Each structure stands twice: as C-alpha cells, then as structure tokens.
Amino acid sequence: MADILPWQSGLWQLLAGREQHAHAYLLHGPAGIGKRALAEQLMALLLCRQPSLAGACGDCRSCQLLAAQTHPDHYILEPEEADKAIRVDQVRQLVSFVTQTAQLGGRKVVLLEPAEAMNLNAANALLKSLEEPAGDTVLLLISHQPSRLLPTIRSRCVQQACPLPAREQSLDWIAQQLPELPSEQREELLTLAAGSPLAACRLHELGVLEMRAQVVEGIKKLLKQQQSPSQLAEAWNPLSLILLFDWFCEWAHLILRYQMSGDEQGLGAADMAKVIQYLAQKTTPAKLLALQDWLLAHRQKVLGKANLNRVLLLEALLVQWANLPGAR
Template sequence: MVECLPWHRDTWARIAGREQHAHAYLLHGPAGIGKRQFAERLVALLLCHSPMSGEPCGHCKSCSLLAAGTHPDHYIVQPEEVDKAIRVDQIRALVEFVVQTSQLGRRKVILLEPAEAMNLNAANALLKSLEEPSGDTVILMITHQLSRLLPTIKSRCVQQRCPTPNTDDAIAWLDAQLPDCSFEQCRALLALVGGSPLRAATLFQQGGLEQRSAVVEGLKKLLKQQASPSQLAESWNAIGLGLIFDWCYDWMQAVLRYQMTHDETELGADDMAKVVQYLADKSSTSKVLALQDWLLSNRQKILAKANLNRALLLEALLVQWAMLPRAR
C-alpha cells in the first residue's frame, strides 16, 4: 500500500472519513510534496470493496487488481511523453471510459496528472464530464500550478490543498529515505527545491548537488571570461532547464535584495554568496531587473512545455549573465 506521508495524515483523515465523496477532486500544492501518493491512496480507498477505518483493506479482489495494475475501473491520464501536453484525444478516451459501466459493480476512478499539462482543447473537452459525470465516477486531478488551470475546471472540483512539511519533518523523512545523504546535504537539497522533500530525494538521486556545483562553477568561469556561453550551454546538456532557470532567478532576486538592503544575510546559499555580492556591486539595477523579467518569462514557457531551442535559450541566458557586471 502507498505510504501516507506524515505531513498528510490530518488531510487524509478528513478526506478518507467522508461518508460521500465528490465527483471530482483537485489536489494542489508545490511539486514534490507527495500529492501523487495521496491520490493513489485515495484511488485505492475509493475502489476497495471492504475499506476499514478509512483505509483500503489491501486484500479484496479490487485491491489485488489495483496492486497488479490491471483494475478495469481505474484509468490514468498523463502526458504520453515527458514534458509534453495532455492532448484532446487523450481526454476524449477518458470521456469514453466515464460513460462505460463499472466492470466490478462499484465506482470508477480516474487519475489525471498534471492537470496543467492539458492544452486548451483538452481542458474544454473535460468540462462536460466534470459537470455531469456518468454513473458513480470520481475524477482525481493533481496540479502543481493551480493558477494555470481554467477557472471553469477549478470551479467544478473540490479543491484540496496538500500541505508542505515543516523543515524538521522533511529532513526526518529524507534521512530515512536517503541513508547516504548527510544532514547538511538534506538541508541543502531542501533549500534548493523550496522545501519539497520528494523533489529533494529525486534531485539527490539524479545527482542534483553535482549539477548545482557544475552550474555554479560554470557561471564563475563565465564571469572570469574563462568559459564561453556556447561551451557552458553544451556542457550543461544533462541538467534540466527548469533547474537552471530556477537557480538563476533565485540568484537575481538575491542580487536585487542586496542592492536594496546591503544585508549580507540575504545573499543566499554560500556557494554563490560572493558572486551575488559581486554582481550586486558591479551591475545596474535596471539590467538586473531586465534579466529577472526575461528569466521569469522564459521560465513560464519551460513550465508550459513550449517547444524551445535549448541551446539558443541557454546561450541567450549566459550572454546576459556575462554582461551584467559591465552594464553600469
């Protein structure tokens, strides 16, 4: 059975204890806090023939089929390729599933993630099923970016925010999951991902600390004119665009904060503190603001799965970064 994460126990107790469930739930919150695990537990509970004390029994025919991945009344919708959109034909197939009769005589449950990956046509195609679901069907949707969903989608669901753990709970969980990760590394990972423990675990397993170090060292070399934008862009092929843009945006925010306050406690993580201070002292605020706006605009395109030329985008970022201390 899927683990109930410690920081979700109160929320789980409220949802699982309902006598009657909504036809559609929208689970939202930052990525990496366990929304998928929460949804999968709820799928198991909703399909279970003999739930006990707000938990799926784990032994009935329905639970066995679900565990085997062959439950006929469970349907999953997600992008067919990583970082691609959920297309309208996928939603049409979902609608066909909704109007079918349950094969095990109970409800049908659909899990859709991430909801913000639906393109406009796909989201509009889902509205009818959300408004008038056929039979005893429950649609569970997960979103990491609630603001990107159509108001008409949000208004047709029971919205449930999934809580983010406090730092102590997150570190305790990470320590249990990652025995090779030190306390200092756990804390650093959480700082890099905004406190989301599952993202921190994934980042560690994918070499995120090493990737961060490569980006930091690369940017330092760029400022010293020891590396060119094209060289760095090529050397960062294995690092996610989202991570690079998140880190660079955070550093620009730190530059702006220091320019306004000269408070050295606001320089951010130690690995870039000196660079942030140097850029704050040597760069014009207008250029920093312009780069911050550019980062934010292109970060939104990355999140929206736009078809971007990775090499050109990184080179454009690095050229602007290299020009900052020359911009006064």
C-alpha cells in the same frame, strides 16, 4: 500499500472520513510533497469494498485487482512522455471511460497528473465530464501549479490544498530514505527542492548536486572571462532547462533583494552567496529587472513545452548574465 506520509495524516483523516465524496477533487500544492501518493491512497479507498479510516482493506477483490494494476474501473492519465503536454485525444479516451458502466458495480476513479499539462483543447474536452461525470465516478486531479489551469477546470472541482511539511519533519523523512547521505547534503537537497522532501530525493537520484556544482563553477568562470557564453551553453546542453531557469530566476531575485536590503542572511545557498554579493555591487536594478523579465518570459515558454533551440536559448541567457557587471 504504502503508509500515509506523516505530514498528510490530518488531511487524510479529513478525506477518508467523508460520508459522501465529491465527483472531482483538485489536489494542489508544490511538486514533491506527496500529492500523487495521497491521490493513490484515495483512489484505493474509493474503489475498496471494505474501506475504513485507515484506508483500503488490501484484501478484497477490488484491492487485489488494483494492486495488480488490472482493476477495470480505474484510469490513470499522464503525459505520454515526460515534460510533454496531455493531448486532446488522450482526454477523449478518458471521457469514453467515464461514460461506461463500472464493470465491478462500484465506483470508477480517474487519476490525472499533472492537470496543468493539458493543452487548451484537452482541458476543454474534460469540462463536461468534470461537471457531470457519468455514474458514480470520482476524478482526482493533481496540480503543482493550479494558477495555470483554466478557471472553468478549477471551479468544477473541490480544491484541496496539500500541506508542505515543516523543515525538520522533511529532514527526518529524508534521513530515513537516504541514511547514507551526509546531513549537510540532505540540507542542501531540501533547500534546492524548496522544502519538498520527495522532490529532494528525486534531485538526489538525478545527481542534481553534481549538476549544481557544474553550473556554479561555470558561472564563476564566465564572470572571470575564463569561459565564453557559447562554450558554457554547449556544456550545459544536457542539463535540465527548467532547473537552470529556476536557479537563474532565484539568483536574479536574490541579487535584487540584497541591493534593497543589504541583508547577508538572505543570500540563498552558500555556493552562490559571494557571486550574489558581487553582482549586487556591480550591476543596476534596471539591468536586473530587464533580465528578470526575460527569464520569467522564457521560463514560461520552457514550462509550456515550446519548441526552443536549447543551446541558443542558454547562450542568450549567459550573454545577459555576463553583461550584468558594468557601469552603474
């Protein structure tokens, strides 16, 4: 079994040391800090026949079945496809599992990630099981955005915030995972991942540094009128929409902040610093606020898995971005 991540040791001692466990936990915090790994450790501990503060024993029949992914009393619920919603029929299957008797005579444990992926009907279908799960059942819900959960879901769980590691601790851990990567690239990945080390490693696997370079170069060409919004939208069609919207939301915020403070230390990543300064000097706060409202509204649609025409959405974004410089 994997070791507890260094920044989770204090929280692990707190959870593993409990004499009685809640029937439902909500483990929440930024994406990419290891909440899933923590939940899997806790699931193993709760199912183990000889647990200790160090975790599951790894030797008992329950641990061996769990390691083989054949334990009859554990259940993992995720979206059937990446970035899709968890549907009500999936939750009904989970509820059926919860009402059954544990086949090994111990606990049943459910792991659900991400909880905010449940649509409204799915979330409502889970409420009864969260309030009064049958038998000795523990539900472990993982959320990257707990504000998107129904209050009735949150109120039925013990809410446990998971820690974001210190930057140096994150960089040390990333260096162990990606020793071949230059230190400046590890720094850049961690910045792009908003300080979440596991997310930084995933961004590396996805080639996000190359994607970011493509986007920044495209923005510069757009502002120089060397490329049109429609051309860029077509070129960016394969890229992650949520990453693009995250970046543009951040850049709009940085421009506004620079207009208000003039602080050159607050320009964000170096690749866009000069663009941020240029646009801050060439546009008005009113234009930026209107763009920011549009970005946030459409980012929410992307997060909500709305059926959007990607190319038209990107073109609309780029037209507004190209129109930022103008009469003040």
